[in-house]
Amino acid sequence: MFRKVLLLIAALTFAGLSHANTGVAFVHGTGSQSDAYNDYWTGSFVQSVVSGLPNSSNYTVINCDFTQYMWTSGAAGCLAGQLTTFINQKNITSLTLITHSNGGNVARWIMSNPTWDSRYPNIINRIDEVIALAPSSAGTPLADAVIDGNVFESALGWLLGYKNDAVRMQQEAWMASYNANWLYGTSGRPALPKPFRSVVGTDVESAIWDGDSYCGGYSQNVGLEFTQNWLDSCSDGFLNCSSQNAAGSVWFYDTSKTYGDEPLSHAQSRRKCFGLDVFLRNRI
Amino acid sequence: MKHILLTSMILSLSTVSVANDTASSKSQIGNSYTGNPADSAPAQPDSQREMKPVSYSFPINDINQLDFSQKQAHVQSRQYMLDVSGAQLKSGIALNTSAKGALVRISAFDGKSAVEPQQLSLKTPKGQVLKQGKAFDTLVSSSAMQKNGMGFQQGTTGFKLDDTLGAGRFTLKADKGIASHAKYRINVFEKNSDTEMHLTANKSNYLSGEVLKVDARVFNQGKAEHIVSIKGRLVSPTGKTFDIDFNQSKDGYSVAKPLDMSAHSVPGALWELHTEAQLKVDGQLIQRNGQLPFAFAQQTAKVSSSPVITGQKQSPVAAIPVNAKTDGRYEVRAVLYGTDQSGALKPVMVTHSAANLAAGEGAIYMKFDPELIHQSGVSAPYTLKQLQLRDQGQMAVMSH
Numbered sequence: 001m002f003r004k005v006l007l008l009i010a011a012l013t014f015a016g017l018s019h020a021n022t023g024v025a026f027v028h029g030t031g032s033q034s035d036a037y038n039d040y041w042t043g044s045f046v047q048s049v050v051s052g053l054p055n056s057s058n059y060t061v062i063n064c065d066f067t068q069y070m071w072t073s074g075a076a077g078c079l080a081g082q083l084t085t086f087i088n089q090k091n092i093t094s095l096t097l098i099t100h101s102n103g104g105n106v107a108r109w110i111m112s113n114p115t116w117d118s119r120y121p122n123i124i125n126r127i128d129e130v131i132a133l134a135p136s137s138a139g140t141p142l143a144d145a146v147i148d149g150n151v152f153e154s155a156l157g158w159l160l161g162y163k164n165d166a167v168r169m170q171q172e173a174w175m176a177s178y179n180a181n182w183l184y185g186t187s188g189r190p191a192l193p194k195p196f197r198s199v200v201g202t203d204v205e206s207a208i209w210d211g212d213s214y215c216g217g218y219s220q221n222v223g224l225e226f227t228q229n230w231l232d233s234c235s236d237g238f239l240n241c242s243s244q245n246a247a248g249s250v251w252f253y254d255t256s257k258t259y260g261d262e263p264l265s266h267a268q269s270r271r272k273c274f275g276l277d278v279f280l281r282n283r284i
Numbered sequence: 285m286k287h288i289l290l291t292s293m294i295l296s297l298s299t300v301s302v303a304n305d306t307a308s309s310k311s312q313i314g315n316s317y318t319g320n321p322a323d324s325a326p327a328q329p330d331s332q333r334e335m336k337p338v339s340y341s342f343p344i345n346d347i348n349q350l351d352f353s354q355k356q357a358h359v360q361s362r363q364y365m366l367d368v369s370g371a372q373l374k375s376g377i378a379l380n381t382s383a384k385g386a387l388v389r390i391s392a393f394d395g396k397s398a399v400e401p402q403q404l405s406l407k408t409p410k411g412q413v414l415k416q417g418k419a420f421d422t423l424v425s426s427s428a429m430q431k432n433g434m435g436f437q438q439g440t441t442g443f444k445l446d447d448t449l450g451a452g453r454f455t456l457k458a459d460k461g462i463a464s465h466a467k468y469r470i471n472v473f474e475k476n477s478d479t480e481m482h483l484t485a486n487k488s489n490y491l492s493g494e495v496l497k498v499d500a501r502v503f504n505q506g507k508a509e510h511i512v513s514i515k516g517r518l519v520s521p522t523g524k525t526f527d528i529d530f531n532q533s534k535d536g537y538s539v540a541k542p543l544d545m546s547a548h549s550v551p552g553a554l555w556e557l558h559t560e561a562q563l564k565v566d567g568q569l570i571q572r573n574g575q576l577p578f579a580f581a582q583q584t585a586k587v588s589s590s591p592v593i594t595g596q597k598q599s600p601v602a603a604i605p606v607n608a609k610t611d612g613r614y615e616v617r618a619v620l621y622g623t624d625q626s627g628a629l630k631p632v633m634v635t636h637s638a639a640n641l642a643a644g645e646g647a648i649y650m651k652f653d654p655e656l657i658h659q660s661g662v663s664a665p666y667t668l669k670q671l672q673l674r675d676q677g678q679m680a681v682m683s684h
Contacts, residue, residue: 071552115340115615120338121338145389173575173577174577
């Protein structure tokens with residue numbers, strides 16, 4: 001009798017596992033999105049990735065206002081709302097978040113501050129892992145440069161001018177403050193409750209004769225090469241490697257895995273470039 | 285094998301857990317939250333502040349690798365900025381550099397009257413005049429600057445001084461095509477410079493009535509440089525400014541500013557100390573600007589006495605007495621330690637618990653995850669360490 005009960009428990013447990021319902025959410029970076037599927041990620045990238053799911057319709061593409069501070073209702077609150085709806089509608093039990101850039105910070109906010117919003121614990125419990133593509137975990141000197149050069153602030157007061165709190169938040173010293181006080185996963189801080197694994201872009205190629213520069217948009221890469229001057233020798237044109245690998249653990253550095261050992265610029269780490277979509281597809 | 289598999293499944297399913305918040309308090313408002321996966325919380329309007337008590341626990345990683353102390357706030361700067369008029373640019377402005385290859389951006393205040401690099405000439409320290417952007421090895425037009433998607437203000441252009449021109453006193457001059465009345469900010473970033481300003485505050489979180497203490501120093505290859513002049517101001521998240529005085533110190537300047545102004549501001553947004561220093565490097569005046577951020581908030585609550593831990597040996601509950609000056613949502617977070625078989629205290633989990641409290645004496649109840657306690661093998665007596673109180677309404681740390 002006792003053995004039968006044990007077998008029944010084991011069978012139920014396995015049955016539960018076999019019915020784990022896996023889903024993926026794509027979480028964009030800085031910016032306010034209304035059609036991130038087409039505008040931020042591109043459909044070809046999303047569809048290539050989700051073809052690796054047992055049920056390829058189990059995905060959602062987040063559209064929120066990530067020009068706001070990560071903790072606001074328009075940012076983390078919006079993300080929590082859309083994830084909760086996705087989880088409920090699809091009955092997702094195992095969720096992978098694929099974030100890009102500042103989207104990693106918003107995801108980290110939720111995982112680091114579970115009592116902020118009663119929707120957060122259920123989301124955290126469903127998360128299997130966060131795959132953070134080029135996360136801006138320690139900010140970027142380019143955010144400092146943008147804010148320093150914002151003359152609207154001194155002329156009119158910054159509430160009247162250029163209003164992108166997400167850029168302000170991603171200044172390096174600001175992120176140091178948030179990492180030390182409000183976010184988990186960086187050195188010396190408690191680990192996040194769920195794995196946060198980053199993909200790190202290490203360089204930008206923008207030579208006009210190099211066809212690889214066109215993946216992700218040539219003009220964007222030219223701009224990235226200029227702004228690389230503010231950055232370390234290891235960067236993706238927007239973020240230093242030291243920012244991308246500051247939280248959680250590194251899944252891989254681009255050239256260690258990409259086709260042709262090509263680096264992933266910041267524009268390319270959310271596109272179907274050099275096999276990135278395939279690596280993600282195989283992982284989920 | 286089956287046992288190992290089952291055990292590993294159980295472990296993997298229970299590494300993160302939500303503690304049911306069943307404890308009650310006369311000052312807690314709202315219903316308890318249950319994090320059972322089958323009990324999905326309905327989405328709430330984004331604008332609504334959370335009213336439910338929420339508690340959450342997760343395993344602690346290697347405690348020896350963690351540092352819960354309050355950190356200093358620190359910035360370093362190898363850049364400076366100048367605000368000039370179109371008329372000044374047409375007559376020529378001094379652009380002093382301490383290293384080759386300075387990166388320069390020019391931003392039009394009106395977002396429209398861009399100065400394109402080809403409109404600029406540069407007189408080098410040796411007296412050579414290079415026109416139409418020929419002194420620059422990278423030129424970024426206003427349209428290209430917008431296309432790069434970094435968020436630079438419209439009307440911003442940029443260039444990099446050719447490395448072969450070296451460093452020193454340059455004169456930057458615009459041609460007659462720009463409006464005299466237009467205003468511009470010029471940012472000069474000296475990536476290759478050894479002259480770096482450091483601003484260091486003794487901590488990163490301040491409460492009303494505390495004293496902001498900041499040291500300002502400029503180093504050149506590790507050696508403190510003489511600061512000729514320095515000025516600064518505090519800037520609140522809403523743009524309100526407050527004058528501050530620097531006092532000369534042993535190898536730089538310092539600020540000791542009582543924070544007696546209202547801290548009511550944008551929750552979570554940081555205040556900044558904006559500082560501008562002038563110093564002499566090889567007989568030449570060099571400027572540095574830096575912005576040091578720090579958190580500043582009203583003291584709205586305190587932990588009023590020691591936590592009291594009660595409950596069964598596998599399901600402790602901690603009551604954290606909190607004295608709140610104002611109604612609000614407060615959170616306590618701490619690391620729970622239990623006692624192992626050798627009698628030593630062992631860290632088990634990080635627990636966060638938040639509740640809405642009315643002004644006055646109240647308590648936040650922390651309930652811990654029994655599964656994590658079971659996995660750790662510890663039992664009573666328990667203790668809490670690294671206890672922190674936070675005001676979620678202000679998004680501020682009340683105590684470390």
